[in-house]
Amino acid sequence: MLNKDTGSTLPPIIYFNIGWMKRYAGADADDSTLGGHRWLADHRHGLECFNFLPTKKGTVEGYRPPGTRDKVNIDRLGAEPGANTIEGVLVVWLAREPGTGKTLVVGWYREATVYREARAGQYNLDGVNSEYSVTALKEHATLLPVGARSFQVPSSRTARGEGFGQKPTWYGAPTVNKRVWTYVNGWDNANKQTKPTNGKQPPRNTDPELRRKVEKAAVQHAWSYYEAKYGKDCVKSVEPYGYGWDLEVRSGDTEWLVEVKGLLNTGLACELTPNEYEKMCSPKQRSKYVIYIVNNALAQEPEVPIPTIFTWVGGKIWQTEDGRELHVAEKVGAVLTCK
Structure with missing residues (x-):
């Protein structure tokens, strides 16, 4: 169901504010969940630690802190009356960067399914079963490396009517949604062309x-x-x-x-x-x-x-900080001349 022209039609967009992590690939000792949610005051990890950990089914399952309400208002995303799910949503994950306090985009799910009520997940964290409100194919999930997280989303304190509030779920604003959609497409289009070349000679720019x-x-x-x-x-x-x-x-x-x-x-x-x-x-x-x-x-x-x-x-x-390894291919050169 991935849109053929991902840059043309703005999909329904929803934002979830979660704790800050490097990998979101489980409760790893070197990747604590950092944030202000009540659970994190007494625990090293939040349930969002599983948000980019692929399941055996080849999907990702995204947890969002429930705040004061456990349900997601999928009607605001265009769901049919009485429906329990909506498909084709761009889910944007936000987190507050330690040190700066900026709320940044840390990743997203394209073509996601969003559930009105959270569902039981397959993991256990400190005696609590995991749950998720969003799912997507793992190939439709993008987690930004820590060093590449730069897109700041405004809060309602600094951008009245166009910023997120205190609740962990935000339904966006037209201006922000357009900027985010363009940013997501720009990143994905550029990233398609930055795959490893398996040690092959890099193309040389002759200009x-x-x-x-x-x-x-x-x-x-x-x-x-x-x-x-x-x-x-x-x-x-x-x-x-x-x-x-x-x-x-x-x-x-x-x-x-x-x-x-x-x-x-x-x-x-x-x-x-x-x-x-x-x-x-x-x-x-x-x-x-x-x-x-x-x-x-x-x-x-x-x-x-x-x-x-x-x-x-x-x-x-x-x-890299998120575990990607550099492959080094040594070269031997020579200078050839002829008199």
């Missing part, structure tokens, strides 16, 4: 001016990301010096050496120079070294750049 613009945009993206995370004046450019990385980030005891790579929609594949690769592998630098890759680097609103951030976790393994 030097375009390469310069792409790299500049990628560096600016990384700069903004670290300033938002650690504060103003924490970033220094060392691009002209040939250190083997582009940016140095320092805040208190935190230090990162950030090598930035900018790409168009060419798949997540890029090259390091011999100097950059040496620094990446060096025992002296690797614990602080960061590979910051920006796909769709020249995107203009409402489309978005897609950052992927890799750090060293031990051995020869480089991973």
Whole structure:
């Protein structure tokens, strides 16, 4: 039932405000649920921890905090009178970012089924059976990596009539819905073109001016990301010096050496120079070294750049915060001449 033209028709949209997590793939010890819901005051995880964990049926089942009412008013989404479900809904998951307090889009379900009353799930958490109010095929579910969560949804305090209130369920507003729908389509369309290339040679951009613009945009993206995370004046450019990385980030005891790579929609594949690769592998630098890759680097609103951030976790393994692993294919080159 996925729309053939996902950019043309605005579907019913509903928003659920849940606790903040990295993966929402179960009650993992390293992925606590952070939020202000009453349950989380005494528990490490909320039932939303299962929201992006695929079931054996190939679906995802989304929990939303019930608030003061257990039922979802699916009539507001266009459900038939007396119906218990409505299909074809875009469900947008919101969460408050720790530290900044911003309410950000963390993911969504396309073509979801929303239930008027919550249903019993298959998991157990601290003696409580899970439940869900939404379901979708797992391939229609998108969870944004932590570093890519940037779309802020306004609250009713700052945008009267166009922002969410204190309840965990919000039925949206026309202006916000259009922006969100465009954002979702922009992300999905860009992401279709950023699949791993299994170590194949990345396409080479032969236009030097375009390469310069792409790299500049990628560096600016990384700069903004670290300033938002650690504060103003924490970033220094060392691009002209040939250190083997582009940016140095320092805040208190935190230090990162950030090598930035900018790409168009060419798949997540890029090259390091011999100097950059040496620094990446060096025992002296690797614990602080960061590979910051920006796909769709020249995107203009409402489309978005897609950052992927890799750090060293031990051995020869480089991973993102949500567990995706970087594949490294070493190259041997030669210089050929003829007199």
